[in-house]
Structures are given as structure tokens and as C-alpha cells.
Amino acid sequence: MHNIWLIAKREYLERVRTRAFLISTLLIPLLMGGGIVLSVVSGSKTKPTSRITIVSKDQQLATDLQYELEHGKDSQMTVDVISPGNSATKATLDSMLADKQIDGYLWITPASTSDARPSFSYTPRSAGDISTKSAITTALRTVLMRERLSHNGMVAHDVDSLMEPVKVDTTQAGKNADTTSSFVAIYVLFFLMYMVILLYGMNVARSIIEEKTSRVFEVLLATITPEEMMAGKVIGVGSVGLTQVAVWLLTAILLTSGSWISAIAGGKVHVSLSPLQIIFFVVYFLLGYLLYSSIAAALGAMVNSEQELQQLNMILVMPLAGCMFALAPVISNPSGTVARIISLIPFCTPLIMYLRISLATPPAWEIALSVVLMLVTIYAVLWFASRIYRVGILMYGKRPSLPEIMRWLKYS
Amino acid sequence: MAIVELQQVCKNYDVKIAVDHLSFRIEQGSMFGLLGPNGSGKTSSIRMMIGMTVPDSGSVSLFDRPFDRKNLPRVGYLPEERGLYKKMKVIDQLIFLGQLHGLDSITASKRAHTWCERMEITEAIPKKTEELSKGMQQKIQFIAALLHEPELIIMDEPFSGLDPVNATLLQDILLELNRQGRTVLFSTHRMDQVEKLCDTICLIHRGRSVLSGPMQEIKSRYPKNRVQMVFEGDASFLDHASVANAKNYNGMAEIKLHDGADAQLLLKEAVSKARITRFEVMEPTLEEIFIETVGDRVDA
Numbered sequence: 001m002h003n004i005w006l007i008a009k010r011e012y013l014e015r016v017r018t019r020a021f022l023i024s025t026l027l028i029p030l031l032m033g034g035g036i037v038l039s040v041v042s043g044s045k046t047k048p049t050s051r052i053t054i055v056s057k058d059q060q061l062a063t064d065l066q067y068e069l070e071h072g073k074d075s076q077m078t079v080d081v082i083s084p085g086n087s088a089t090k091a092t093l094d095s096m097l098a099d100k101q102i103d104g105y106l107w108i109t110p111a112s113t114s115d116a117r118p119s120f121s122y123t124p125r126s127a128g129d130i131s132t133k134s135a136i137t138t139a140l141r142t143v144l145m146r147e148r149l150s151h152n153g154m155v156a157h158d159v160d161s162l163m164e165p166v167k168v169d170t171t172q173a174g175k176n177a178d179t180t181s182s183f184v185a186i187y188v189l190f191f192l193m194y195m196v197i198l199l200y201g202m203n204v205a206r207s208i209i210e211e212k213t214s215r216v217f218e219v220l221l222a223t224i225t226p227e228e229m230m231a232g233k234v235i236g237v238g239s240v241g242l243t244q245v246a247v248w249l250l251t252a253i254l255l256t257s258g259s260w261i262s263a264i265a266g267g268k269v270h271v272s273l274s275p276l277q278i279i280f281f282v283v284y285f286l287l288g289y290l291l292y293s294s295i296a297a298a299l300g301a302m303v304n305s306e307q308e309l310q311q312l313n314m315i316l317v318m319p320l321a322g323c324m325f326a327l328a329p330v331i332s333n334p335s336g337t338v339a340r341i342i343s344l345i346p347f348c349t350p351l352i353m354y355l356r357i358s359l360a361t362p363p364a365w366e367i368a369l370s371v372v373l374m375l376v377t378i379y380a381v382l383w384f385a386s387r388i389y390r391v392g393i394l395m396y397g398k399r400p401s402l403p404e405i406m407r408w409l410k411y412s
Numbered sequence: 413m414a415i416v417e418l419q420q421v422c423k424n425y426d427v428k429i430a431v432d433h434l435s436f437r438i439e440q441g442s443m444f445g446l447l448g449p450n451g452s453g454k455t456s457s458i459r460m461m462i463g464m465t466v467p468d469s470g471s472v473s474l475f476d477r478p479f480d481r482k483n484l485p486r487v488g489y490l491p492e493e494r495g496l497y498k499k500m501k502v503i504d505q506l507i508f509l510g511q512l513h514g515l516d517s518i519t520a521s522k523r524a525h526t527w528c529e530r531m532e533i534t535e536a537i538p539k540k541t542e543e544l545s546k547g548m549q550q551k552i553q554f555i556a557a558l559l560h561e562p563e564l565i566i567m568d569e570p571f572s573g574l575d576p577v578n579a580t581l582l583q584d585i586l587l588e589l590n591r592q593g594r595t596v597l598f599s600t601h602r603m604d605q606v607e608k609l610c611d612t613i614c615l616i617h618r619g620r621s622v623l624s625g626p627m628q629e630i631k632s633r634y635p636k637n638r639v640q641m642v643f644e645g646d647a648s649f650l651d652h653a654s655v656a657n658a659k660n661y662n663g664m665a666e667i668k669l670h671d672g673a674d675a676q677l678l679l680k681e682a683v684s685k686a687r688i689t690r691f692e693v694m695e696p697t698l699e700e701i702f703i704e705t706v707g708d709r710v711d712a
Binding site: 221 | 487493500509557
């Protein structure tokens with residue numbers, strides 16, 4: 001145990017001390033934070049404050065629009081009204097536009113019949129000023145709708161209440177609501193495992209090749225066993241990945257949970273998990289990570305160079321991706337035979353058993369069995385990896401074929 | 413007490429026979445040479461002594477007991493193919509390797525500093541291994557093998573790649589450690605290099621022991637029938653009856669005598685004919701003994 005700890009400690013410290021680790025650990029949260037700040041800043045700028053002029057024969061429509069644009073929900077513009085305009089007005093406005101005295105003008109031409117809508121033409125100073133244009137469009141729609149409603153005999157008060165935006169509250173009641181958050185948790189678990197395995201799994205394999213290419217294993221194996229070395233590597237390199245993910249997750253949680261953020265976002269995303277679910281989440285995530293890292297260790301033991309490793313990259317994530325196909329039958333019947341069998345296959349256990357736990361309540365012995373099976377598999381994979389490693393380094397040269405691997409397992 | 417004992421040890425890799433019924437004993441406090449050409453099974457034998465591999469048959473004892481991993485921290489091993497973590501600082505590396513051999517980090521650090529002074533590489537301590545020269549890396553590796561003050565020191569081709577100055581430095585250190593009562597095992601294919609160092613040897617060829625025992629005993633088994641001499645004048649004494657064959661390189665002669673012939677008679681004859689500036693009866697070198705022994709076997 002002491003040797004495993006020493007190997008793990010060395011791997012961890014050597015990796016955490018590198019500049020690359022520091023940069024990638026800090027850069028991602030910085031980018032996250034920067035993105036949020038940017039969206040907040042740009043979000044608060046949505047109310048345009050341009051100065052425009054409305055030219056209209058219809059005085060009522062022009063003042064309604066002026067009020068909406070100056071005091072409405074979405075804009076804080078300064079609006080002048082010219083009513084009615086003539087051909088000289090257009091020339092004056094154009095020159096004002098050129099002098100940058102106004103940001104644009106809206107020319108309203110009344111319709112020929114009273115039923116039809118008038119036609120609108122907006123001339124901006126800069127074609128890129130989309131927010132002003134969209135504010136005008138929204139205001140026009142509101143004004144026209146209100147006008148039409150009151151024209152048809154609706155009281156102004158009713159019109160306002162009708163035009164109120166609809167608010168939908170998310171409420172949670174009992175198990176039904178939990179299903180949603182379970183799904184969120186499952187996808188988070190899947191995504192997290194997939195990402196972490198993809199990002200860090202191969203580091204384990206690479207670190208195992210390191211001793212082979214540098215021939216350090218000769219000295220190490222003079223005191224420790226390949227099994228101890230494999231276990232130490234998986235734990236040490238694995239913890240580096242966990243540290244980085246933990247830093248990222250913590251920053252993400254801190255950033256999103258701030259009240260100012262939720263205030264701006266206009267509501268909270270509720271993911272309610274029971275403490276037990278959180279414990280299972282952590283347990284299955286760690287077990288899954290350990291298992292897949294051990295497989296990576298076995299891959300590293302089999303090859304002699306990084307190039308050879310590249311070709312085996314897909315093998316690592318394939319079983320995990322395969323689990324996604326099993327999701328549908330498990331969701332439709334979380335306690336059925338199919339679900340029970342799949343959840344006990346160690347490569348699928350982390351995702352599928354967790355899904356079952358959050359959807360139904362599987363018997364405790366099944367949960368215990370799944371954990372035991374995973375631990376046994378991790379041990380078996382490491383044993384296999386260290387066997388291959390031991391024989392592989394003693395007869396270094398080429399990558400072993402499958403029959404050779406089978407034969408190597410019998411060596412002592 | 414036998415520090416290491418191999419009894420009828422065999423090891424095969426696939427179809428290749430690496431070690432074939434090899435037996436030898438290393439006494440406590442001896443300087444033991446495991447000699448043989450490349451690929452004769454030296455490294456395979458050593459790997460079985462330190463449990464990197466297990467013999468297919470036969471037995472290995474360490475410190476007078478059947479092999480037990482618990483005793484491995486009492487062994488210091490310098491592998492033939494040197495390797496250190498490139499990106500790791502020298503001091504961290506030495507502490508790590510010391511800890512693997514059961515030292516605590518403070519002791520390991522203290523001893524690492526002492527050894528680096530002794531090896532004249534104190535400037536390397538804070539550096540990364542990859543920044544060091546090959547020779548310096550070699551020295552670090554020696555220190556790593558000796559840091560935990562092992563009772564048994566196993567060195568696989570220790571002098572390869574060392575310049576004469578550093579080779580002498582290492583030799584002196586090993587002799588000193590040996591005087592302290594530590595047992596040293598060398599393996600090398602350069603027999604001339606360890607001839608003076610070893611008191612006991614085992615010559616192996618194709619995984620088999622062809623010759624083993626105390627160095628002097630082995631050498632005394634072979635006749636001293638080679639003479640090297642430098643002379644001026646008449647070379648006709650080279651036709652003397654005791655001479656089996658002779659090569660004359662302009663006044664420098666290498667002579668092989670008939671078995672049982674007395675070199676003194678040749679010297680008398682030479683003195684009467686020419687002016688002798690040097691006359692030496694040579695001991696057979698290990699290399700010659702090896703070639704003779706293996707040659708015999710190969711012919712047979």
C-alpha cells in the first residue's frame with residue numbers, strides 16, 4: 001500500500017506542478033467567467049437609447065408610438081414627432097441624419113383605405129443599428145394592436161392586462177418533478193464521465209508508456225510489483241483529472257449560483273437531488289472513472305509508443321457510448337430484467353445503475369452487488385494490465401497480438 | 413552466509429532459452445563478477461534475483477532465505493539500461509527512489525546531498541534530469557542504487573559509457589563499500605574491466621555456467637605459458653625448443669610456450685643472444701580463459 005501511495009503521490013505532484021496544468025485549470029474558469037460577464041454586459045444594453053424622428057400624418061398614431069418608444073418596456077429613446085411632413089421635411093431629416101443629430105427617422109404613409117395598415121419606412125443612419133430597428137418594430141406592433149383592440153370596443157385597462165407577458169411558474173411536486181432532475185443528473189453524469197475519460201483516461205496510458213520509453217521501470221520494478229505501479233499510476237494520474245474537474249465545477253457552481261446572475265437570468269434552474277442521490281452520483285462517478293482508467297492502463301501496458309496508443313483511443317470510450325443505447329429500455333422499465341442485467345455489467349453500471357436508482361428503488365443487494373462487481377473488475381483489469389506490462393517490457397519490441405497476450409498471461 | 417544462491421535455475425522466453433540450469437553462490441562480503449558475452453543470460457539471471465521475473469524451474473535464495481520481496485529494500489540495483497524521469501528534479505527523484513526503498517524523505521534528502529558531494533555533482537541537485545549530461549545522469553543513477561545503504565549491490569554493466577576518470581571514481585566507491593562488508597555483484601561483458609576488482613567470478617555462456625569459483629583459483633588452473641619481451645639484437649632465440657609459437661614485432665615479441673616448459677630456460681637463451689630490456693611471464697587474462705573454455709565447448 002505504501003508503494004502505491006508513493007507512486008501515486010509522485011505522479012500527482014509532478015503533473016500538478018506543470019505549467020500546462022496550471023494554465024488549463026485556470027483558463028477554463030476564466031473563460032466561463034468572462035463569457036458570463038460578457039453576456040450580462042450585453043444583456044443590460046438591450047434598451048436602445050437612440051434619438052429618432054417620426055413623420056406621420058396620423059397624429060394619434062405618432063404620439064402613441066412616441067410614448068411607447070420613450071417609456072416602453074424595451075426602449076428609452078428620444079423621439080420627435082413631425083406631423084404632417086412634406087417633401088422639404090425629408091431633405092431636412094436627411095441632412096440632420098448626415099450631421100448625426102438623429103439616429104434615424106420613421107416615415108409613416110397612411111393607407112389608402114381605413115381598414116388597411118399604413119406603410120412604414122425607417123431610414124437609419126447606420127444600417128447596422130439593429131436594436132433600434134427591432135425596438136421600433138416591437139413598439140409599432142404593440143401600438144397598432146392596442147389601437148385595433150380599443151377600436152373594436154375594448155377598455156384601455158383590459159387591453160393593458162391582456163398585453164401583459166405570460167409568466168409560467170415551475171413547481172415541483174413529488175416524484176414526477178424529480179424525474180426531470182434525474183434526467184439532468186444522468187446527462188450530467190454521462191457527460192462528465194465521457195469528458196473526463198476522454199480528457200484524462202489516455203493520460204494514464206501515456207504515463208505508463210513513460211516508464212517504458214525512459215526505462216525507469218527497471219529501477220522501479222526492483223522494489224515494487226507491476227500491480228502496485230499500475231494501481232499507483234491510475235490513482236495518481238486519475239486524481240489530477242479529478243482535481244481539475246473539481247476546480248472547474250466549483251467555479252461553475254460559484255458563478256451560476258450568485259444571486260445577481262439568477263436575477264439577470266430571470267429565474268433559477270432547479271435540480272433537486274436527495275443527499276443519497278448525490279452520494280450515489282459521486283460513488284458511481286469515481287468507480288466508473290477508476291474502471292475506465294484501469295482499461296487505459298491496460299492499453300498503455302500493451303503498446304510501446306504514443307503513436308500506437310492513438311489507434312486504441314476509441315476502444316476506451318466505446319463501452320461508455322454503448323451504454324447510451326441501453327438508456328431507452330431502462331427508462332421505460334427501470335426494474336425490468338433487461339435493466340437489471342445491464343445495470344450489473346460493470347462497464348455500464350455507473351450510468352445505468354444510477355439511472356435505476358433515480359427512477360425507481362432497486363433492491364439494496366443489487367446496488368451492493370454492482371459496486372462489488374465493479375471493484376472486482378477494476379482489480380481484474382489491473383491484474384491483467386500488470387501481467388501484460390511485466391512480460392511486455394521483458395520482451396520489448398513489438399505490440400503483442402491477441403494470442404501472444406493470452407500466452408503472456410500464463411507467464412509468471 | 414550466501415547472500416545470493418541460484419540452484420538449477422531455468423528461464424525461457426517463448427522459444428528462446430535465456431538461462432539454462434544455472435547455479436552459483438555469492439558469499440557475504442565478496443566482489444562477484446557475473447561475466448559473459450552479450451545475450452548470455454546475465455541480465456535474465458539478475459532479474460530473477462530481484463523478483464522482476466520468476467524462474468521456470470530451480471530456486472533463488474536471497475540473504476540465506478528463499479526469495480522474499482520483503483528483502484528487496486536491502487538490495488541496490490543499477491540496471492543495464494539506465495533510466496530516470498526526465499522532467500523530474502534530481503533531488504526529488506533521489507528522494508522518491510529512496511522512499512521506495514524504505515527511507516523517509518528527510519534521510520533520503522540528507523544522503524542524496526552527501527552522495528552528490530562525493531560524486532562531485534552538487535550543481536545538478538536542483539536541476540531537472542533532462543538538463544544533465546549523460547555522465548551526470550549515470551552518477552545520479554549510481555546514487556539512486558546506493559542511497560538506502562544496501563547490503564547487496566547489483567550492478568549490471570556499471571562502467572559502460574563512463575569516462576576513465578569517473579570509472580575509477582566508481583571503482584573506488586565500490587571497493588570502499590565492499591570493505592564495509594557489503595556484497596557487490598557485477599555483470600559485464602568487458603572482462604578486462606573487472607579483472608582486478610572481482611574476487612569470485614561466474615562465467616556464463618548461452619545461459620549456462622562454464623566456469624565459476626574464486627578468481628585466483630581459476631587463474632591458477634591455467635598455465636602461465638605466455639611471455640612478453642622487449643629486446644635488441646639477434647632474434648634467433650625465438651626458435652628455442654620451449655617456444656610453441658612466437659610473434660616478433662620489431663623487437664617486441666609475444667611468445668607462447670609449450671605446456672610445462674620453463675620460461676627461465678628461454679630467458680637464459682635470450683640473454684646469451686640479445687640485450688633484454690623487458691621479460692614478463694603473463695597470467696592468462698579472463699578473456700583468454702573464457703575464449704579457451706568456450707572454444708573447447710563449442711568444438712566439442
